Amino acid sequence: MVSRVEEGGFSLAEVSIALALWVILILGAAGILWRVMSSEEVQRNSIAQNLAVRYLSRAEAGLVVGEERFVEGNWQIVRKGTSYTRSWYWEVKVFRAGKKYFELKSIQYRAPVFEE
Amino acid sequence: MATFSIITAKDANSLSSILVFMTLLLLFIALVLGVFRFRILQVKQDGQKLQAYYNAKSGMQRALERLNDSPSWKGGRLSLFSGDTTSVWVERKLYGGVERLKIHSKVRNERVVLIALLGTAKRKLLDAAFVSADIRTQWTLAGNTEIEGTVYLPAGNWNQQVLPNDGRLPGRHKGKVRPLKASELLKLDVEFLQEQFNQNLNQQDGSTRIEGGTIKPELLDQNEPISVIGDVVLHADSTVRLKHPINWFIDGSITLASEVHFMPGSRIFCTGNLQVIDQIFAQDIWMQSGKQITLSGGLMNGQIWAKEKINLKGNLSLTYPSFVYLTGYEYNRKRFGEIILGNRVSVDGWIFYPPNPKRQDDVGFLKFESGAKVRGAVLNYNRTEGEVWIEGTFLTAGFSFYESPQYYLNWLRDVRIFPSARPTPFDLPLITEDKRPYRILTWYQE
Numbered sequence: 001m002v003s004r005v006e007e008g009g010f011s012l013a014e015v016s017i018a019l020a021l022w023v024i025l026i027l028g029a030a031g032i033l034w035r036v037m038s039s040e041e042v043q044r045n046s047i048a049q050n051l052a053v054r055y056l057s058r059a060e061a062g063l064v065v066g067e068e069r070f071v072e073g074n075w076q077i078v079r080k081g082t083s084y085t086r087s088w089y090w091e092v093k094v095f096r097a098g099k100k101y102f103e104l105k106s107i108q109y110r111a112p113v114f115e116e
Numbered sequence: 117m118a119t120f121s122i123i124t125a126k127d128a129n130s131l132s133s134i135l136v137f138m139t140l141l142l143l144f145i146a147l148v149l150g151v152f153r154f155r156i157l158q159v160k161q162d163g164q165k166l167q168a169y170y171n172a173k174s175g176m177q178r179a180l181e182r183l184n185d186s187p188s189w190k191g192g193r194l195s196l197f198s199g200d201t202t203s204v205w206v207e208r209k210l211y212g213g214v215e216r217l218k219i220h221s222k223v224r225n226e227r228v229v230l231i232a233l234l235g236t237a238k239r240k241l242l243d244a245a246f247v248s249a250d251i252r253t254q255w256t257l258a259g260n261t262e263i264e265g266t267v268y269l270p271a272g273n274w275n276q277q278v279l280p281n282d283g284r285l286p287g288r289h290k291g292k293v294r295p296l297k298a299s300e301l302l303k304l305d306v307e308f309l310q311e312q313f314n315q316n317l318n319q320q321d322g323s324t325r326i327e328g329g330t331i332k333p334e335l336l337d338q339n340e341p342i343s344v345i346g347d348v349v350l351h352a353d354s355t356v357r358l359k360h361p362i363n364w365f366i367d368g369s370i371t372l373a374s375e376v377h378f379m380p381g382s383r384i385f386c387t388g389n390l391q392v393i394d395q396i397f398a399q400d401i402w403m404q405s406g407k408q409i410t411l412s413g414g415l416m417n418g419q420i421w422a423k424e425k426i427n428l429k430g431n432l433s434l435t436y437p438s439f440v441y442l443t444g445y446e447y448n449r450k451r452f453g454e455i456i457l458g459n460r461v462s463v464d465g466w467i468f469y470p471p472n473p474k475r476q477d478d479v480g481f482l483k484f485e486s487g488a489k490v491r492g493a494v495l496n497y498n499r500t501e502g503e504v505w506i507e508g509t510f511l512t513a514g515f516s517f518y519e520s521p522q523y524y525l526n527w528l529r530d531v532r533i534f535p536s537a538r539p540t541p542f543d544l545p546l547i548t549e550d551k552r553p554y555r556i557l558t559w560y561q562e
Contacts, residue, residue: 013134020134024141031145038152045159049166056170086181089197102163105197106170109177111237112184112553 047075048094048101055079056104059090063108086110164226169561171196172221172230175204176559179217180234183208183554191217212312212402212419213439213468213545214557231381232559233400233437235545236552239302242493242509242544244268245291245533249471249497249513251298257287259529264289264536268296277527287528302495303549306470313421313443316385317406319365328368332356333376336364347388349373358382369407372396375414380560390422395430399560417465417558429458436492437557438465439545444472444480444498453480453498457488464491466545471497471513482512491538495547503530507537 055077058064065081065088076095081088088108094101178194191208195201207218215234220227241247245265248255256275257263272295277286324338328346333356336342341363348366350356351373361381364370369388378398384390390405392412401418403409409422413430419439420426426442434440440463444453451472457463467490472478482494484502491507494500499514510533516525543555 016134020138023138027142027145031148034149035152038156042152042155042159045156045163049159049163053166087177104167104170105174105202107174107177107196109181111180111555 044096044101048096051075051077051094052092052102052104056090056092056106059092060088060106060108063088064090084110161226164223165228168221168223168226168228169230171202171204171223172219172228172561175206175219175221176217176230176232176556178204179206179208179219179232180554180556183215183234184552187552187554210312212421213309213441213547214419214437215546215554218562229562230559231400231562233557234554235437235543235557236548236550237555238541238543239548241268241300241302241511242542243535244294244509245535246528247301247509247511248296249301249495249511251296251301253514253526255515256527257289258524258527259287261287261289261528261531263287263291263528263531263533265291265533266294267291268294268300270296272296287531302547304470304547305549305551306473306547308546309441309470310443313404313423316404316421317387319385328366333358333372333374336362338362341365344368344370347371350376378416380562400558424452425454425456427454427456427458428461428463429456430460432458432461434461434463434465436464436539437545438463440465440467442469442480444469446474449477451478451480455482455496457482457484457490457502459485459487461485462489462491466492466547467494467496468545468547469496469498470547478513481516492542493544503532505532507534508542509533509535509538 051072055070059079059081065083067078067080070077070079074096078093078095079090081090087110091103091105093103174196175194178196182189182194189208191206193203193205195203205220209216213235217232217234219230219232244267245263246267248269251270254271254275255269256277267289273293274289324340325343325345328344328348330349330351332352333350334352336350337358337360339360342365344364344366345368347368349371355375355377357377358379361379362383364384366386366388368386370384370386370390372392373394375394376396378396378401380399382398383402385404387406389408390403391410394412395414396411396416397414398416398418401416403418404421406423408425408427409420410427411429411432413432415433415435417435417438419441421441423443423445426440440455442453442455444451453469455467455469467482469480469482478498481499481501482496484504486503489505489507493509494506494511496512499516500512501516504510514526515528516523517529543557
């Protein structure tokens with residue numbers, strides 16, 4: 001085959017290499033960013049779930065009523081317990097920097113006493 | 117100025133190499149991204165599963181409330197929280213001495229199913245340590261008896277006598293003694309249990325029918341009910357772990373000759389004897405025999421129902437809530453039945469041997485071998501014998517032992533009763549006329 005290259009120009013191979021490097025660079029950067037973000041996001045979701053379970057369990061065990069706010073590190077937990085005539089109701093919301101990460105709700109029935 | 121290139125063979129090689137390299141690299145990047153996307157999804161699914169679990173738990177509480185309001189409620193959809201559309205689906209089934217609720221909860225694609233077993237609230241009488249089920253009997257303390265707690269005696273006090281020829285202390289009771297009125301006794305609904313017992317014996321609705329003989333337990337490991345015609349021996353060379361909650365209906369006797377681990381919610385009903393030679397492990401199992409049940413060891417909870425005899429022996433532990441129920445049977449105008457608790461047996465729950473419906477001459481009995489223990493309540497409307505050890509309530513119509521040269525009736529000798537050692541909450545199976553208020557005896561995730 002015949003090749004003719006003018007002075008100052010780039011061959012197709014060179015252009016391809018440059019393009020490929022750019023694509024790699026962009027994808028690599030996006031990948032790393034995504035990795036970091038997602039890894040943190042995974043951790044945050046997991047922490048939020050654990051916090052919600054912990055605060056809900058405590059409320060259920062102690063039949064805690066009223067609204068309370070807690071702070072654990074960068075996390076804010078809002079727990080609301082309500083006592084109705086026939087049941088208790090709790091909800092726990094877990095926030096971080098204003099964003100709600102997780103929410104759990106639970107009811108416990110106030111079983112009547114047997115009257116003899 | 118624009119440039120032009122004409123590809124040489126060398127360039128083409130470079131280009132193809134680059135393309136291959138890029139493809140591989142893209143695949144690698146896609147893989148990494150895929151893994152992380154999967155992790156994110158997994159954590160989200162965990163969260164949904166957790167919400168489904170808490171919804172199911174809340175559904176269980178809502179169902180309990182609904183049943184206490186309207187006992188004829190057959191189950192169905194239940195809304196959980198005001199202000200949103202969260203709901204669960206509840207199936208209700210009468211299951212021997214309990215109501216069995218199956219609560220289905222779903223959040224997006226995550227499903228959770230909880231099983232709840234409901235009984236009825238403990239009656240006040242069962243706060244007592246000892247209750248005479250016969251309102252005419254005089255009771256005497258004897259031997260090394262130790263009772264802590266209130267006792268209900270017909271006469272309102274103990275008969276003060278010392279066992280002849282016995283150098284030991286004449287028993288000890290710490291607590292109140294109250295007179296017992298007939299109206300204070302539990303209002304039992306024995307027919308309710310007896311009807312179910314009879315129905316189970318006639319139940320031969322297995323979609324699969326097989327002939328008896330010696331069979332490997334795995335062959336009967338199916339979700340669908342199985343009817344077995346004739347006596348069957350289940351034998352395997354090693355431990356058997358069944359994968360399904362089985363439903364076996366045996367028109368004959370069954371012998372389990374190997375160690376078997378059952379899935380929760382399994383049922384074995386047989387018209388003949390049910391004999392377990394090796395250990396068994398089970399949760400929420402229901403065994404019923406038209407004749408005798410013999411269990412020889414293992415760890416389980418559930419309902420053990422038989423007509424003639426229940427023999428619990430070996431290193432057997434029936435955990436809460438276990439319900440041992442003997443109907444008794446009639447022969448020659450007499451009423452027979454036996455429950456025997458071996459010396460290494462513990463029962464956490466209830467032993468129920470109801471009163472004789474026809475008031476015939478009773479010769480049935482419950483026997484505690486030395487070391488056998490019940491934590492919960494013994495409701496025996498017949499005679500008891502042996503070294504009774506109960507962390508809970510002991511109700512019996514009579515107590516007997518032999519010491520040469522005579523039988524002693526209603527002398528409580530070597531009996532230990534400590535109701536305060538019984539864990540709370542403690543409720544009852546559905547043995548009373550009034551089934552309400554319903555209470556959750558136990559629950560588990562399917």
